[in-house]
Amino acid sequence: MSRLPKYIEADDVKRVLKMTDLIPIIEKAMGNFSKGEDGGVVQPARSFIPVKKHAGSFIAMCAYSEKDETLATKLLTRYQENAGTGIPTHMSAIILFEPSTGELKSIMDGDVITSMRTAAASAVATKYLAPENSKILCILGSGDQARSHYKSLHHICNFEEVRVWSPTFKNAQDFSSQLKSKVCETVEEAVRGADVIVTATFAKQPIVEWEWVKPGAHINAVGAVNKKWQELSSELMQKSVVHVDSREAAMKESGDVIISKTEIFAEIGDLVNGTKEAQKEKTTVFKSLGMAMEDAVSAKLVYDKHMENQ
Ligand SMILES: NC(=O)c1ccc[n+]([C@@H]2O[C@H](COP(=O)([O-])OP(=O)(O)OC[C@H]3O[C@@H](n4cnc5c(N)ncnc54)[C@H](O)[C@@H]3O)[C@@H](O)[C@H]2O)c1
Ligand SMILES: O=C(O)[C@@H]1CCCCN1
Structure with missing residues:
Protein backbone atom coordinates (compact mmCIF):
# COMPACT_ATOMS: atom_id res chain seq x y z
CA MET A 1 0.00 0.00 0.00
CA SER A 2 1.46 3.34 -0.92
CA ARG A 3 0.93 6.29 1.39
CA LEU A 4 1.43 9.94 0.61
CA PRO A 5 4.31 11.61 2.46
CA LYS A 6 3.35 14.40 4.86
CA TYR A 7 4.20 17.86 3.53
CA ILE A 8 5.28 20.20 6.35
CA GLU A 9 5.51 23.86 5.39
CA ALA A 10 7.80 26.52 6.86
CA ASP A 11 5.21 28.00 9.26
CA ASP A 12 4.54 24.57 10.74
CA VAL A 13 8.27 23.87 11.09
CA LYS A 14 8.64 27.21 12.87
CA ARG A 15 5.71 26.43 15.17
CA VAL A 16 7.09 23.12 16.45
CA LEU A 17 10.85 23.67 16.37
CA LYS A 18 12.15 25.29 19.55
CA MET A 19 15.78 26.28 20.11
CA THR A 20 15.65 24.88 23.66
CA ASP A 21 14.81 21.41 22.26
CA LEU A 22 17.15 21.68 19.32
CA ILE A 23 20.43 22.66 21.04
CA PRO A 24 20.71 19.41 23.11
CA ILE A 25 19.70 17.30 20.10
CA ILE A 26 22.38 18.91 17.92
CA GLU A 27 24.91 18.51 20.74
CA LYS A 28 24.18 14.78 20.92
CA ALA A 29 24.30 14.48 17.11
CA MET A 30 27.71 16.21 16.96
CA GLY A 31 28.96 13.79 19.63
CA ASN A 32 27.64 10.72 17.77
CA PHE A 33 29.14 11.97 14.51
CA SER A 34 32.61 12.29 16.09
CA LYS A 35 32.51 8.74 17.52
CA GLY A 36 33.13 7.34 14.03
CA GLU A 37 31.59 3.89 13.46
CA ASP A 38 30.57 3.59 17.12
CA GLY A 39 28.37 6.66 16.72
CA GLY A 40 26.25 4.91 14.08
CA VAL A 41 26.28 7.89 11.71
CA VAL A 42 26.66 7.53 7.95
CA GLN A 43 27.21 10.88 6.25
CA PRO A 44 28.90 10.84 2.86
CA ALA A 45 30.55 14.02 1.55
CA ARG A 46 27.93 16.34 0.10
CA SER A 47 27.63 17.04 -3.64
CA PHE A 48 27.88 20.55 -5.04
CA ILE A 49 26.60 21.16 -8.57
CA PRO A 50 27.66 24.56 -9.90
CA VAL A 51 24.90 26.28 -11.89
CA LYS A 52 27.50 28.53 -13.47
CA LYS A 53 25.27 30.24 -15.98
CA HIS A 54 23.21 31.69 -13.12
CA ALA A 55 25.98 31.98 -10.50
CA GLY A 56 24.28 29.47 -8.24
CA SER A 57 24.93 26.08 -6.69
CA PHE A 58 22.79 23.03 -6.00
CA ILE A 59 23.81 21.00 -2.95
CA ALA A 60 22.70 17.48 -1.92
CA MET A 61 23.30 16.34 1.68
CA CYS A 62 22.38 12.84 2.97
CA ALA A 63 22.69 11.21 6.38
CA TYR A 64 21.57 8.21 8.38
CA SER A 65 21.83 7.96 12.16
CA GLU A 66 21.25 4.53 13.67
CA LYS A 67 21.00 5.87 17.24
CA ASP A 68 18.54 8.62 16.32
CA GLU A 69 16.57 6.40 13.90
CA THR A 70 16.59 9.04 11.21
CA LEU A 71 17.32 8.87 7.48
CA ALA A 72 17.10 12.05 5.41
CA THR A 73 18.44 14.15 2.60
CA LYS A 74 18.42 17.91 2.19
CA LEU A 75 18.37 19.45 -1.28
CA LEU A 76 19.40 23.06 -1.28
CA THR A 77 20.21 25.92 -3.62
CA ARG A 78 22.62 28.76 -2.85
CA TYR A 79 22.24 31.81 -5.09
CA GLN A 80 24.24 34.62 -3.56
CA GLU A 81 23.13 37.09 -6.22
CA ASN A 82 19.55 36.81 -4.98
CA ALA A 83 20.60 39.12 -2.13
CA GLY A 84 18.43 42.24 -2.16
CA THR A 85 15.95 40.87 -4.74
CA GLY A 86 13.46 39.53 -2.21
CA ILE A 87 14.35 35.92 -3.11
CA PRO A 88 16.36 34.21 -0.34
CA THR A 89 20.01 33.29 -1.01
CA HIS A 90 19.48 29.75 0.35
CA MET A 91 16.37 27.63 -0.30
CA SER A 92 15.86 23.99 0.59
CA ALA A 93 13.63 21.01 1.22
CA ILE A 94 14.32 18.03 3.46
CA ILE A 95 13.08 14.57 2.53
CA LEU A 96 12.64 12.24 5.49
CA PHE A 97 12.44 8.43 5.22
CA GLU A 98 11.47 5.73 7.72
CA PRO A 99 14.76 3.84 8.35
CA SER A 100 13.06 0.56 9.34
CA THR A 101 11.09 0.14 6.08
CA GLY A 102 12.53 2.71 3.67
CA GLU A 103 9.14 4.45 3.31
CA LEU A 104 9.06 8.13 2.40
CA LYS A 105 7.58 9.84 5.49
CA SER A 106 7.75 13.55 4.80
CA ILE A 107 8.85 16.38 2.58
CA MET A 108 9.35 19.51 4.61
CA ASP A 109 10.62 23.04 4.31
CA GLY A 110 14.38 23.09 4.95
CA ASP A 111 14.94 26.84 5.33
CA VAL A 112 13.86 27.16 8.95
CA ILE A 113 15.81 24.02 9.88
CA THR A 114 18.95 25.29 8.10
CA SER A 115 18.78 28.60 9.99
CA MET A 116 18.06 27.06 13.36
CA ARG A 117 20.30 23.99 13.33
CA THR A 118 23.32 26.03 12.16
CA ALA A 119 22.75 28.48 15.01
CA ALA A 120 22.20 25.56 17.41
CA ALA A 121 25.56 24.01 16.39
CA MET A 291 26.22 18.71 8.41
CA ALA A 292 23.49 16.56 6.85
CA MET A 293 23.31 14.77 10.18
CA GLU A 294 22.11 18.02 11.81
CA ASP A 295 19.32 18.27 9.23
CA ALA A 296 18.34 14.61 9.71
CA VAL A 297 17.91 14.85 13.51
CA SER A 298 16.12 18.20 13.20
CA ALA A 299 13.74 16.86 10.55
CA LYS A 300 12.85 13.86 12.73
CA LEU A 301 12.15 16.18 15.67
CA VAL A 302 9.91 18.37 13.47
CA TYR A 303 8.07 15.35 12.04
CA ASP A 304 7.44 13.76 15.45
CA LYS A 305 6.20 17.02 17.00
CA HIS A 306 4.06 17.85 13.98
CA MET A 307 2.41 14.41 14.02
CA GLU A 308 1.72 14.68 17.80
CA ASN A 309 -0.46 17.68 16.99
CA GLN A 310 -2.39 16.05 14.13
N1 LIG B 1 27.86 26.63 8.31
C1 LIG B 1 26.62 26.34 7.96
O1 LIG B 1 26.05 25.35 8.35
C2 LIG B 1 25.87 27.31 7.08
C3 LIG B 1 24.49 27.16 6.87
C4 LIG B 1 23.83 28.10 6.10
C5 LIG B 1 24.52 29.18 5.56
N2 LIG B 1 25.87 29.26 5.74
C6 LIG B 1 26.65 30.35 5.19
O2 LIG B 1 26.53 31.48 6.07
C7 LIG B 1 26.64 32.71 5.33
C8 LIG B 1 25.43 33.58 5.62
O3 LIG B 1 24.26 32.89 5.19
P1 LIG B 1 22.81 33.59 5.33
O4 LIG B 1 21.82 32.52 5.11
O5 LIG B 1 22.75 34.43 6.53
O6 LIG B 1 22.85 34.52 4.03
P2 LIG B 1 22.09 35.91 3.81
O7 LIG B 1 22.06 36.11 2.35
O8 LIG B 1 20.80 35.92 4.55
O9 LIG B 1 23.07 36.98 4.49
C9 LIG B 1 24.38 37.18 4.00
C10 LIG B 1 25.05 38.34 4.71
O10 LIG B 1 26.37 38.49 4.15
C11 LIG B 1 26.60 39.87 3.83
N3 LIG B 1 27.57 39.94 2.72
C12 LIG B 1 27.33 39.75 1.39
N4 LIG B 1 28.48 39.89 0.70
C13 LIG B 1 29.46 40.18 1.60
C14 LIG B 1 30.86 40.46 1.52
N5 LIG B 1 31.49 40.44 0.36
N6 LIG B 1 31.53 40.71 2.67
C15 LIG B 1 30.92 40.69 3.86
N7 LIG B 1 29.60 40.45 4.00
C16 LIG B 1 28.88 40.18 2.90
C17 LIG B 1 25.22 40.38 3.46
O11 LIG B 1 25.19 41.79 3.56
C18 LIG B 1 24.35 39.68 4.52
O12 LIG B 1 24.39 40.39 5.73
C19 LIG B 1 26.77 32.28 3.87
O13 LIG B 1 28.13 32.23 3.54
C20 LIG B 1 26.18 30.88 3.86
O14 LIG B 1 26.59 30.08 2.78
C21 LIG B 1 26.55 28.36 6.51
O1 LIG C 1 24.94 23.08 5.66
C1 LIG C 1 24.20 23.80 5.01
O2 LIG C 1 22.99 23.65 4.99
C2 LIG C 1 24.80 24.94 4.20
C3 LIG C 1 24.56 24.79 2.78
C4 LIG C 1 25.09 25.97 2.02
C5 LIG C 1 26.51 26.09 2.26
C6 LIG C 1 26.77 26.18 3.70
N1 LIG C 1 26.20 25.06 4.42
Missing part, protein backbone atom coordinates in the same frame (compact mmCIF):
# COMPACT_ATOMS: atom_id res chain seq x y z
CA SER A 122 27.26 27.37 17.10
CA ALA A 123 25.44 27.48 20.45
CA VAL A 124 26.94 24.09 21.32
CA ALA A 125 30.43 25.30 20.34
CA THR A 126 29.90 28.51 22.35
CA LYS A 127 28.81 26.52 25.40
CA TYR A 128 32.15 24.67 25.40
CA LEU A 129 34.46 27.44 24.18
CA ALA A 130 33.24 30.94 25.10
CA PRO A 131 35.11 32.70 27.91
CA GLU A 132 33.40 32.56 31.32
CA ASN A 133 31.00 35.48 31.86
CA SER A 134 30.95 36.51 28.21
CA LYS A 135 29.19 39.89 28.01
CA ILE A 136 29.75 41.24 24.49
CA LEU A 137 28.50 39.51 21.35
CA CYS A 138 29.62 40.70 17.91
CA ILE A 139 27.69 39.62 14.82
CA LEU A 140 29.16 40.23 11.36
CA GLY A 141 26.44 40.00 8.71
CA SER A 142 22.76 40.87 9.10
CA GLY A 143 21.07 38.10 7.10
CA ASP A 144 19.30 34.92 8.00
CA GLN A 145 22.14 33.26 9.93
CA ALA A 146 23.02 36.50 11.74
CA ARG A 147 19.45 36.63 13.04
CA SER A 148 19.23 32.98 14.08
CA HIS A 149 22.61 33.23 15.85
CA TYR A 150 21.42 36.28 17.78
CA LYS A 151 18.60 34.12 19.15
CA SER A 152 20.49 30.87 19.78
CA LEU A 153 23.50 32.42 21.52
CA HIS A 154 21.28 34.21 24.02
CA HIS A 155 20.39 30.72 25.29
CA ILE A 156 24.05 30.19 26.22
CA CYS A 157 25.42 33.52 27.50
CA ASN A 158 23.96 36.52 29.34
CA PHE A 159 25.11 39.17 26.91
CA GLU A 160 24.90 42.79 28.02
CA GLU A 161 25.79 44.19 24.60
CA VAL A 162 25.31 42.97 21.04
CA ARG A 163 27.08 44.68 18.15
CA VAL A 164 26.21 44.21 14.50
CA TRP A 165 28.11 45.10 11.35
CA SER A 166 27.02 44.50 7.77
CA PRO A 167 28.50 45.71 4.47
CA THR A 168 25.26 47.56 3.77
CA PHE A 169 24.77 49.96 6.69
CA LYS A 170 21.00 50.09 6.19
CA ASN A 171 20.77 46.29 6.61
CA ALA A 172 22.59 46.54 9.94
CA GLN A 173 20.18 49.33 11.00
CA ASP A 174 17.17 47.14 10.09
CA PHE A 175 18.67 44.26 12.07
CA SER A 176 19.24 46.51 15.06
CA SER A 177 15.70 47.91 14.96
CA GLN A 178 14.33 44.36 15.18
CA LEU A 179 16.91 42.72 17.48
CA LYS A 180 18.35 44.91 20.24
CA SER A 181 21.91 45.72 19.19
CA LYS A 182 24.36 48.49 18.42
CA VAL A 183 25.27 49.16 14.79
CA CYS A 184 29.00 49.42 14.05
CA GLU A 185 30.49 51.16 11.05
CA THR A 186 33.54 48.93 10.71
CA VAL A 187 34.36 45.29 11.39
CA GLU A 188 37.20 46.38 13.65
CA GLU A 189 34.86 48.50 15.81
CA ALA A 190 32.46 45.56 16.14
CA VAL A 191 35.13 42.97 16.92
CA ARG A 192 37.42 44.78 19.40
CA GLY A 193 36.61 43.75 22.98
CA ALA A 194 33.93 41.21 22.01
CA ASP A 195 33.86 37.91 23.92
CA VAL A 196 31.92 35.97 21.28
CA ILE A 197 32.06 36.74 17.55
CA VAL A 198 29.88 35.34 14.76
CA THR A 199 30.89 35.67 11.12
CA ALA A 200 27.84 34.93 8.96
CA THR A 201 28.63 36.67 5.69
CA PHE A 202 29.20 35.97 2.03
CA ALA A 203 32.74 37.37 2.24
CA LYS A 204 35.26 35.68 -0.04
CA GLN A 205 38.31 37.48 1.39
CA PRO A 206 39.17 37.69 5.10
CA ILE A 207 37.26 40.38 7.01
CA VAL A 208 38.55 39.68 10.57
CA GLU A 209 42.18 40.24 11.65
CA TRP A 210 43.96 38.56 14.57
CA GLU A 211 45.05 41.86 16.16
CA TRP A 212 41.42 43.01 16.62
CA VAL A 213 40.30 39.89 18.48
CA LYS A 214 40.34 39.99 22.30
CA PRO A 215 42.64 37.24 23.63
CA GLY A 216 40.48 34.31 24.76
CA ALA A 217 37.46 35.27 22.61
CA HIS A 218 35.46 32.59 20.80
CA ILE A 219 34.56 32.89 17.10
CA ASN A 220 31.79 30.98 15.32
CA ALA A 221 32.75 31.24 11.64
CA VAL A 222 29.70 30.20 9.67
CA GLY A 223 30.25 31.61 6.15
CA ALA A 224 33.00 31.00 3.54
CA VAL A 225 31.75 27.53 2.68
CA ASN A 226 34.06 27.11 -0.30
CA LYS A 227 37.67 25.98 -0.53
CA LYS A 228 38.67 29.33 -2.09
CA TRP A 229 36.83 31.65 0.33
CA GLN A 230 37.92 33.01 3.72
CA GLU A 231 36.18 35.09 6.40
CA LEU A 232 39.07 34.96 8.90
CA SER A 233 42.66 35.97 8.16
CA SER A 234 45.22 33.17 7.91
CA GLU A 235 47.05 34.66 10.92
CA LEU A 236 43.86 34.50 12.99
CA MET A 237 43.27 30.87 12.00
CA GLN A 238 46.88 29.88 12.71
CA LYS A 239 47.05 31.57 16.13
CA SER A 240 43.67 30.28 17.37
CA VAL A 241 42.66 26.83 18.57
CA VAL A 242 40.56 25.67 15.63
CA HIS A 243 37.53 23.39 15.87
CA VAL A 244 35.27 22.12 13.10
CA ASP A 245 32.03 20.15 12.80
CA SER A 246 33.60 17.59 10.43
CA ARG A 247 37.34 17.30 9.82
CA GLU A 248 36.71 15.54 6.52
CA ALA A 249 34.44 18.31 5.23
CA ALA A 250 36.74 21.09 6.52
CA MET A 251 39.72 19.67 4.63
CA LYS A 252 37.62 19.63 1.47
CA GLU A 253 35.35 22.68 1.67
CA SER A 254 36.80 25.33 3.99
CA GLY A 255 39.07 28.01 2.53
CA ASP A 256 39.62 29.28 6.09
CA VAL A 257 41.24 25.92 6.93
CA ILE A 258 42.81 25.00 3.56
CA ILE A 259 44.35 28.38 2.61
CA SER A 260 45.71 29.10 6.09
CA LYS A 261 47.05 25.51 6.35
CA THR A 262 45.99 25.63 9.97
CA GLU A 263 45.96 22.63 12.24
CA ILE A 264 42.50 21.46 13.33
CA PHE A 265 42.52 20.78 17.07
CA ALA A 266 39.18 18.99 17.37
CA GLU A 267 35.67 18.42 16.10
CA ILE A 268 33.05 19.95 18.40
CA GLY A 269 31.82 16.37 18.89
CA ASP A 270 35.20 15.51 20.47
CA LEU A 271 34.53 18.15 23.15
CA VAL A 272 31.02 16.75 23.65
CA ASN A 273 32.44 13.22 24.01
CA GLY A 274 35.22 14.40 26.33
CA THR A 275 37.93 12.96 24.06
CA LYS A 276 39.43 16.46 23.64
CA GLU A 277 39.52 19.16 26.28
CA ALA A 278 37.90 22.54 25.68
CA GLN A 279 40.48 25.33 26.08
CA LYS A 280 38.17 28.18 27.07
CA GLU A 281 41.03 30.45 28.11
CA LYS A 282 42.55 30.42 24.58
CA THR A 283 41.27 32.22 21.49
CA THR A 284 39.08 29.63 19.78
CA VAL A 285 37.42 29.24 16.40
CA PHE A 286 34.54 26.99 15.44
CA LYS A 287 34.68 26.70 11.64
CA SER A 288 31.14 25.57 10.85
CA LEU A 289 30.26 24.09 7.47
CA GLY A 290 26.93 22.44 8.29
